[in-house]
Amino acid sequence: xxxxxxxxxxxxxxxxxxVTLRCSSQSGHNTVSWYxxxxxxxxxxxxxxxxxxxxxxxxxPPRFSGLQFPNYSSELNVNALELDxxxxxxxxxxxxxxxxxxEAFFGQGTRLTVV
Amino acid sequence: AQSVTQPDIHITVSEGAxxxxxxxxxxxxxxYLFWYVQSPGQGxxxxxxxxSGDTLVQGIKGFxxxxxxxxxxxxxxxxxVHWSDAxxxxxxxxxxxxxxxxxxxxxxxxxxxx
Numbered sequence: 001x002x003x004x005x006x007x008x009x010x011x012x013x014x015x016x017x018x019v020t021l022r023c024s025s026q027s028g029h030n031t032v033s034w035y036x037x038x039x040x041x042x043x044x045x046x047x048x049x050x051x052x053x054x055x056x057x058x059x060x061p062p063r064f065s066g067l068q069f070p071n072y073s074s075e076l077n078v079n080a081l082e083l084d085x086x087x088x089x090x091x092x093x094x095x096x097x098x099x100x101x102x103e104a105f106f107g108q109g110t111r112l113t114v115v
Numbered sequence: 116a117q118s119v120t121q122p123d124i125h126i127t128v129s130e131g132a133x134x135x136x137x138x139x140x141x142x143x144x145x146x147y148l149f150w151y152v153q154s155p156g157q158g159x160x161x162x163x164x165x166x167s168g169d170t171l172v173q174g175i176k177g178f179x180x181x182x183x184x185x186x187x188x189x190x191x192x193x194x195x196v197h198w199s200d201a202x203x204x205x206x207x208x209x210x211x212x213x214x215x216x217x218x219x220x221x222x223x224x225x226x227x228x229x
Contacts, residue, residue: 004158033216042119042205042219043159056216090158092217103149104217106159 003027004093004107012113013081021076021110023091031055031096032074033104034066037088049074078112086114117142119206121220129228130198136191136223138206147209148189149217150180154202162204165189176200201227 003026013019025032031050035043045058049068063079072093078085088111092104118141128134140146147166151159163174170182180191189206203224207217 035217040221042207042221043217045216045218048216058216092159103161103164105161106151108158111156 004091004105006089006091006107006110008110009108010111010113012115015081015083015114017081018077018079019081019112021078021089021091021112023074023076023093023107025072025074025091025093026105029093029095029105030072031094032068032072033092033094034074034076035090035092036060036085037090037109038084039087043090046076081114083114086112088112117146117208117218119208119218119220121204121206121223123223124221125224125226127226127228128196131195134191134193134196134200134225136204136206136225138189138191138220139187140189140206140208141187142208146189148180148182149207149209150174150178150189150191151205151207151219152176152202153205153222159205162191196225196227198227198229201225 005024007022033048034046037043046060047057048055052068065077068074088109090109091107094104120139149164150162152162153159162178163172165172165182173179178193182189203222205222206220
């Protein structure tokens, strides 16, 4: 049990719609990262939040946005959904930002299907 | 830019046999290396990590990995696999921008046969 929880577990949306995915970080963790894992691929870094501020972004368009709340939980929002956005979205929390000598704990993911 | 290569897309081994999964990285500085396992439809579980020190690291579930700087490799090994080891295995490296941005390989799917 990692303590990182994501909701919902599965989601089906129509192309062009908007979606919000949620992540509760493990107790004591102030850094949350989001990853997209397409079928048959490794996870790709979307962005990271540290103490409510974006702290790095991968190669994803602006329609992928996020938030982190004072309790360090986080949301991933995707606007104007495309078929290629269908993937497993993983949230990972870690004890600190700004240091690499830590480890990320992953949630079980949200499976998003865009039709 | 850093990258991680897992040359084997799919490996099949017999239960009780030894296992080695390959991982090569491309990175200019000292890497921070990880192996994760993912069961079908699940998230990622950390098996082991290398930050510094002893180049042979022990992990959970009987796995170990050896960091070889000269070969830019971080191969995962297990002396005797169990049917429950069937899963997808990902090697990853952390980018050194002061935070934990993981760059993953494309994974190796492990099948265990009786």
